[in-house]
Amino acid sequence: MAPHSKESSTQETKEEFFEEKTEELNQKRETALKNNKIIIYITILALTYYHLAGFYGLYLTFKSVKWATIGLGFLLYFIGILGVTAGAHRLWSHKSYKAKLPLQIILMLFQSVAFQKSKTVQSWVRDHRLHHKFSDTDGDPHNANRGFFFSHMGWLISVKTDEVIKGEKSIDISDIINNPVLRFQKKYAFYVIGICCFVLPTAIPMYFWGETFNNAWHFNFLRFLLSLHMVFCINSVAHKWGYKPYDKNILPAENAFFSFAVLGEGFHNYHHCFPWDYQTSELGNKALNFTTWFIDFCAGIGWAYDLKTASEEVVKSRADRTGDGKFRVQ
Numbered sequence: 001m002a003p004h005s006k007e008s009s010t011q012e013t014k015e016e017f018f019e020e021k022t023e024e025l026n027q028k029r030e031t032a033l034k035n036n037k038i039i040i041y042i043t044i045l046a047l048t049y050y051h052l053a054g055f056y057g058l059y060l061t062f063k064s065v066k067w068a069t070i071g072l073g074f075l076l077y078f079i080g081i082l083g084v085t086a087g088a089h090r091l092w093s094h095k096s097y098k099a100k101l102p103l104q105i106i107l108m109l110f111q112s113v114a115f116q117k118s119k120t121v122q123s124w125v126r127d128h129r130l131h132h133k134f135s136d137t138d139g140d141p142h143n144a145n146r147g148f149f150f151s152h153m154g155w156l157i158s159v160k161t162d163e164v165i166k167g168e169k170s171i172d173i174s175d176i177i178n179n180p181v182l183r184f185q186k187k188y189a190f191y192v193i194g195i196c197c198f199v200l201p202t203a204i205p206m207y208f209w210g211e212t213f214n215n216a217w218h219f220n221f222l223r224f225l226l227s228l229h230m231v232f233c234i235n236s237v238a239h240k241w242g243y244k245p246y247d248k249n250i251l252p253a254e255n256a257f258f259s260f261a262v263l264g265e266g267f268h269n270y271h272h273c274f275p276w277d278y279q280t281s282e283l284g285n286k287a288l289n290f291t292t293w294f295i296d297f298c299a300g301i302g303w304a305y306d307l308k309t310a311s312e313e314v315v316k317s318r319a320d321r322t323g324d325g326k327f328r329v330q
């Protein structure tokens with residue numbers, strides 16, 4: 001009898017252990033969901049304000065915003081997008097080139113000007129690496145198969161799927177977490193992003209050419225909103241319309257017109273096939289790719305190095321194998 005009762009008591013202890021574990025996991029999941037919902041409500045409020053302020057800024061543009069303020073807005077749009085494309089995307093997400101410290105600091109500040117979807121470079125990179133690893137499946141945070149609006153901005157105000165939560169734990173972003181420039185941005189995010197994205201763009205026009213606070217503040221929101229939507233378009237528009245010269249079996253497509261607005265990120269079919277290429281476009285296609293000019297310039301002065309690119313043979317053989325026949329390399 002003795003061994004039997006020992007066995008049954010071990011069995012009970014095991015069951016208790018698993019029950020406790022399950023309860024603990026359920027509690028953790030509930031807390032995570034609660035936190036996720038709170039973030040979603042805050043994001044809805046923030047996005048509503050961005051849009052109201054941006055559209056009011058558009059109205060003021062036709063009414064009373066000074067030309068100098070509009071010029072500064074264009075410059076800041078350009079700088080912010082560059083921080084996302086050359087920095088968060090090509091440098092930090094894909095490691096398609098290496099950057100010396102001064103360039104890293106500049107790109108971190110530029111990315112702060114764009115203040116993408118309330119995120120620092122670190123969370124941007126985590127989401128983007130997930131996007132490439134599980135492209136257009138439930139593990140992709142902005143899965144384009146869930147519709148245009150979801151991939152554009154709906155994902156920011158939706159509860160994460162279990163696959164995304166699991167993916168976030170599996171993805172390696174140790175290089176980003178240990179990067180001192182990005183650690184600084186995360187630690188002082190409130191000040192760095194606040195100053196770069198809102199305080200300076202409002203204060204400069206007021207101080208230097210006497211713009212009103214109302215005009216400077218709301219016009220800056222128009223600039224900010226525009227850059228936000230243009231980057232969102234990479235996940236929505238570039239996953240819906242365009243040619244697929246390199247892989248016709250995936251959603252990402254080539255969209256030259258849109259590429260101009262996002263400084264060269266619209267060659268998305270190519271990018272999903274060759275994500276390590278610093279040009280994110282086929283050979284020589286630099287006309288609409290200002291980010292590539294910028295990286296080439298930085299390489300010229302020694303700030304960027306180890307630029308990676310796919311060879312013509314590799315690109316051509318991929319296009320022959322899986323492309324839609326619209327391959328354009330001369």
Ligand SMILES: [Zn+2]
Nearest residue numbers: 234235252268
């Ligand atoms: Zn994509």
Ligand SMILES: [Zn+2]
Nearest residue numbers: 089128271275
């Ligand atoms: Zn990418």
